Amino acid sequence: DAGVIQSPRHEVTEMGQEVTLRCKPISGHNSLFWYRQTMMRGLELLIYFNNNVPIDDSGMPEDRFSAKMPNASFSTLKIQPSEPRDSAVYFCASRSKSPFSGPGELFFGEGSRLTVL
Amino acid sequence: GNSVTQMEGPVTLSEEAFLTINCTYTATGYPSLFWYVQYPGEGLQLLLKATKADDKGSNKGFEATYRKETTSFHLEKGSVQVSDSAVYFCALSDRNNAGNMLTFGGGTRLMVKP
Numbered sequence: 428d429a430g431v432i433q434s435p436r437h438e439v440t441e442m443g444q445e446v447t448l449r450c451k452p453i454s455g456h457n458s459l460f461w462y463r464q465t466m467m468r469g470l471e472l473l474i475y476f477n478n479n480v481p482i483d484d485s486g487m488p489e490d491r492f493s494a495k496m497p498n499a500s501f502s503t504l505k506i507q508p509s510e511p512r513d514s515a516v517y518f519c520a521s522r523s524k525s526p527f528s529g530p531g532e533l534f535f536g537e538g539s540r541l542t543v544l
Numbered sequence: 545g546n547s548v549t550q551m552e553g554p555v556t557l558s559e560e561a562f563l564t565i566n567c568t569y570t571a572t573g574y575p576s577l578f579w580y581v582q583y584p585g586e587g588l589q590l591l592l593k594a595t596k597a598d599d600k601g602s603n604k605g606f607e608a609t610y611r612k613e614t615t616s617f618h619l620e621k622g623s624v625q626v627s628d629s630a631v632y633f634c635a636l637s638d639r640n641n642a643g644n645m646l647t648f649g650g651g652t653r654l655m656v657k658p
Binding site: 431469470472475483518520532533534535536537538 | 578585586587588589590593633645646648649650651
């Protein structure tokens with residue numbers, strides 16, 4: 428089975444440009460999470476969706492960040508305009524609604540490494 | 545609120561050495577506890593878990609015991625290999641939280657030298 432698929436794997440852009448990161452969760456998973464990882468702050472939860480509905484976006488740093496999940500198999504994280512301090516690895520993760528998967532058993536993608544110059 | 549504290553890395557060991565990575569937690573409810581591992585260039589993946597006090601999680605030679613009295617979940621391995629070099633994250637999920645959200649520690653980098 429395919430895991431969580433993220434694209435692009437690497438993105439280098441200039442300050443002020445729009446960045447769109449994409450995620451395809453594992454088929455059948457009903458929860459999707461966006462995390463950001465940096466050396467300084469570690470792993471931060473940005474937002475999560477349940478059944479395509481945003482449940483908690485309190486981790487989104489500011490209005491420049493937005494996330495959507497138009498259907499069960501696709502989500503985007505957009506940064507507009509991007510700034511150098513947004514440079515990080517962004518991870519998408521999904522979780523099954525099956526009670527057998529247990530709480531907290533997230534499946535992560537390989538991440539999108541963003542560099543804003 | 546919930547929090548997870550891990551020992552700071554990097555932890556550098558020789559192959560076949562004994563590993564301990566300390567993890568303590570603070571939770572308002574009755575958490576489940578997890579260790580995730582992140583190999584270079586990859587996302588996090590679940591290593592082991594324990595859902596109630598005194599449970600022991602184990603996988604790939606790693607073990608951790610849920611100690612409610614000391615609010616700890618230390619990760620151990622008797623003999624590490626070079627392939628165990630990675631970043632290890634301790635995490636908790638509070639069942640009282642409707643979203644069963646994970647709270648992660650800061651991660652501990654392990655480097656194993658041949």
